[in-house]
Amino acid sequence: MGKVAPGSVLVIIDVQKGFSDPRWGVRNNPDAEKMMEKVLGEFRKHGLTVIHVRHDSKNPNSLLHSGKETFQFRDEVKPLEGEMIITKHVNSAFIGTDLEKVLRKMGNPPVYYMGLVTDHCVSTTARMSGNLGFESFVIEDACAAHEATGMNGEKIPAQVVHDVNLASINGEFARVLKSEELEF
Amino acid sequence: MGKVAPGSVLVIIDVQKGFSDPRWGVRNNPDAEKMMEKVLGEFRKHGLTVIHVRHDSKNPNSLLHSGKETFQFRDEVKPLEGEMIITKHVNSAFIGTDLEKVLRKMGNPPVYYMGLVTDHCVSTTARMSGNLGFESFVIEDACAAHEATGMNGEKIPAQVVHDVNLASINGEFARVLKSEELEF
Numbered sequence: 001m002g003k004v005a006p007g008s009v010l011v012i013i014d015v016q017k018g019f020s021d022p023r024w025g026v027r028n029n030p031d032a033e034k035m036m037e038k039v040l041g042e043f044r045k046h047g048l049t050v051i052h053v054r055h056d057s058k059n060p061n062s063l064l065h066s067g068k069e070t071f072q073f074r075d076e077v078k079p080l081e082g083e084m085i086i087t088k089h090v091n092s093a094f095i096g097t098d099l100e101k102v103l104r105k106m107g108n109p110p111v112y113y114m115g116l117v118t119d120h121c122v123s124t125t126a127r128m129s130g131n132l133g134f135e136s137f138v139i140e141d142a143c144a145a146h147e148a149t150g151m152n153g154e155k156i157p158a159q160v161v162h163d164v165n166l167a168s169i170n171g172e173f174a175r176v177l178k179s180e181e182l183e184f
Numbered sequence: 185m186g187k188v189a190p191g192s193v194l195v196i197i198d199v200q201k202g203f204s205d206p207r208w209g210v211r212n213n214p215d216a217e218k219m220m221e222k223v224l225g226e227f228r229k230h231g232l233t234v235i236h237v238r239h240d241s242k243n244p245n246s247l248l249h250s251g252k253e254t255f256q257f258r259d260e261v262k263p264l265e266g267e268m269i270i271t272k273h274v275n276s277a278f279i280g281t282d283l284e285k286v287l288r289k290m291g292n293p294p295v296y297y298m299g300l301v302t303d304h305c306v307s308t309t310a311r312m313s314g315n316l317g318f319e320s321f322v323i324e325d326a327c328a329a330h331e332a333t334g335m336n337g338e339k340i341p342a343q344v345v346h347d348v349n350l351a352s353i354n355g356e357f358a359r360v361l362k363s364e365e366l367e368f
């Protein structure tokens with residue numbers, strides 16, 4: 001059911017050191033990076049293309065500004081020599097980047113997404129991916145979200161932010177699945 | 185605080201008859217269309233540009249396929265002679281359409297979004313709008329969502345789908361505000 005087709009591509013979104021800072025608030029899924037490492041290992045082992053996306057904030061005070069040490073990729077998902085890196089400045093990995101062109105050139109492969117954070121960059125990228133016509137997948141246990149503040153000032157727990165955002169994507173833009181469902 | 189700047193544009197998303205069908209499941213905010221009618225009236229009264237977006241599904245069985253009566257706009261938001269209509273085929277009103285080009289040509293005005301449904305076409309369009317650099321607003325009580333199914337098969341109430349999706353947009357992609365906050 002989770003058979004990864006030959007030629008599939010893994011896109012890892014914004015797994016940078018700066019996201020470990022407590023300023024982002026409580027996060028769900030503390031094991032996300034472990035899962036990412038495992039999934040990344042499987043894609044590499046099977047010779048599939050891996051694309052590393054990183055966020056370069058235009059705000060010089062951001063932890064994700066390219067001048068900062070916290071801009072670096074986390075060790076669990078550090079790119080290998082020769083793997084593709086795409087740098088973006090907004091949430092969507094398809095805006096202001098060559099990602100669409102790269103995938104078209106590869107013949108419109110199925111694309112698997114994982115990374116940070118579920119509700120912002122992962123959701124927006126997966127939404128555009130599906131709308132651009134790519135067969136898209138999101139690996140739910142290899143993503144994570146922070147708690148949010150609702151429109152009436154109420155706290156929304158990180159797990160609820162994560163779950164509802166995935167439900168909003170699933171079946172409409174992408175198929176959401178668990179890492180254990182992937183079959184290589 | 186909710187001052188609508190001169191030159192602002194209102195974009196109304198997918199308020200078509202087909203969405204009244206019970207097949208979509210329980211919806212929140214039954215007054216959404218009444219609010220839309222009111223907001224639309226204000227934008228018209230102040231001579232601001234209104235853009236009507238409609239969804240033309242490529243699936244001939246869809247209620248939003250252009251061959252069907254249910255493809256028509258609901259009466260509350262029916263375009264007037266001379267108002268712009270943009271037809272899209274995916275969730276985002278920016279993909280496969282001239283919307284970005286139209287807004288650029290207008291000098292990148294602030295854009296207000298409302299319509300159906302919060303979690304799919306409204307969210308995706310507002311996310312892209314912000315990421316494309318447009319100052320973006322979503323009018324929360326002039327949007328609505330249907331109940332959804334979570335990844336573990338649980339029902340997510342329509343109001344939760346609506347609220348969490350708006351919280352995920354607010355401050356990151358767009359400012360979410362209530363219709364009563366709008367000042368013309």
